[in-house]
Amino acid sequence: MKISIASGKGGTGKTTVAVNLALSLKDAQLFDCDVEEPNCNLFLGYDLEKVEEVNVLNPVIDKDKCDFCGKCSEFCQFNALAVLPEDVMIFPTLCHGCGGCSIVCPNEAISEVGRTVGVIEGSVNEDLVFYQGMLKIGELMTSLVIKALQDHIDTNRTAIIDAPPGTACPFIASVKNVDYCILVTESTPFGFHDLKLAVDVIRTLGIQFGVVVNLCDIGDNSVEKYCIEEEIPVLMKIPYDRDIARLYSQGIPFVNEMPEWKERFVKLFRDVTSLYEMGNCSEQ
Known part of the structure; x- marks a missing residue:
């Protein structure tokens, strides 16, 4: 019980x-x-x-593959990513580790790394x-x-x-x-x-x-x-x-x-x- x-x-x-x-x-x-x-x-x-x-997976951006389309930022409900014209800002403490950003990325530019x-x-x-x-x-x-x-x-x-x-x-x-x-x-x-x-x-x-x-x-x-x-x-x-x-x-x-x-x-x-x-x- x-x-x-x-x-x-x-x-x-x-x-x-x-x-x-x-x-x-x-x-x-x-x-x-x-x-x-x-x-x-x-x-x-x-x-x-x-x-x-206890770890949570955070996104890592491969900027050689990223074309800054913004799909990852649009998907994230927790505002953990902000896509600029020539950069992507990641806010690790806001990330819930769902992995959705790596799924929606059309260029496979996002991988994940653990954070304790x-x-x-x-x-x-x-x-x-x-x-x-x-x-x-x-x-x-x-x-x-x-x-x-x-x-x-x-x-x-x-x-x-x-x-x-x-x-x-x-x-x-x-x-x-x-x-x-x-x-x-x-x-x-x-x-x-x-x-x-x-x-x-x-x-x-x-x-x-x-x-x-x-x-x-x-x-x-x-x-x-x-x-x-x-x-x-x-x-x-x-x-x-x-x-x-x-x-x-x-x-x-x-x-x-x-x-x-x-x-x-x-x-x-x-x-x-x-x-x-x-x-x-x-x-x-």
């Missing part, structure tokens, strides 16, 4: 939920898909090894299999790195996916192929507003989901009231707890020091599994 842990905004406790849930399960995998700023390993402290480089945009790192440990993606500084191909990271998911084991915050393309790339999505939010005006944005996206994608309310005793009851009205299951509530905050500040997953919470995360997983199975039955 693939479960994504997502949020409409940053700072809601999404990574905290992902790490503690993964550590509470047996034979689990954890994937940090927040490739612009992965931080799960701040709490795990694993020695990571490079698994693979990110790296996948991983570690296999007794308690957890962990992978993270790291986007190269200055690159824009976030979704490509996320896709390469998710290619390492073992479908025979439970996979917990820590998605990037927000509702943009990286968020969609992280959640679109999962079985269930847990949206982590907080009872604040910003948390409530961005939760509704995330709910709209998840519903559009047709993914089953539920909500975890972090810092549930701070703010008001607007999130829980909204979930009741929208028939969204509230899977867990995490209070504002001094011990949890202290462990977090020390980079320690709180399930390692507070065993009662490990039991609660196991129950969370069982509830998610039951809801997923019920949802599949209702669709048949």
Whole structure:
């Protein structure tokens, strides 16, 4: 089963939920898909090894063959090429590596060369299999790195996916192929507003989901009231707890020091599994 842990905004406790849930399960995998700023390993402290480089193919122009007809530039939807009267300008960071420009070129003047945009790192440990993606500084191909990271998911084991915050393309790339999505939010005006944005996206994608309310005793009851009205299951509530905050500040997953919470995360997983199975039955 693939479960994504997502949020409409940053700072809601999404990574905290992902790490503690993964550590509470047996034979689990954890994937940090927040490739612009992965931080799960701040709490795990694993020695990571490079698994693979993520590359995108960029065009190279043979100017002895090119007649500057402009067909490549007209084809490119990402404005990665600009054809001038006697030159072709290439903007590598805009290129999505589709290879279409080389196909439409009538003179076979375009070849392709790989450019590294990110790296996948991983570690296999007794308690957890962990992978993270790291986007190269200055690159824009976030979704490509996320896709390469998710290619390492073992479908025979439970996979917990820590998605990037927000509702943009990286968020969609992280959640679109999962079985269930847990949206982590907080009872604040910003948390409530961005939760509704995330709910709209998840519903559009047709993914089953539920909500975890972090810092549930701070703010008001607007999130829980909204979930009741929208028939969204509230899977867990995490209070504002001094011990949890202290462990977090020390980079320690709180399930390692507070065993009662490990039991609660196991129950969370069982509830998610039951809801997923019920949802599949209702669709048949």
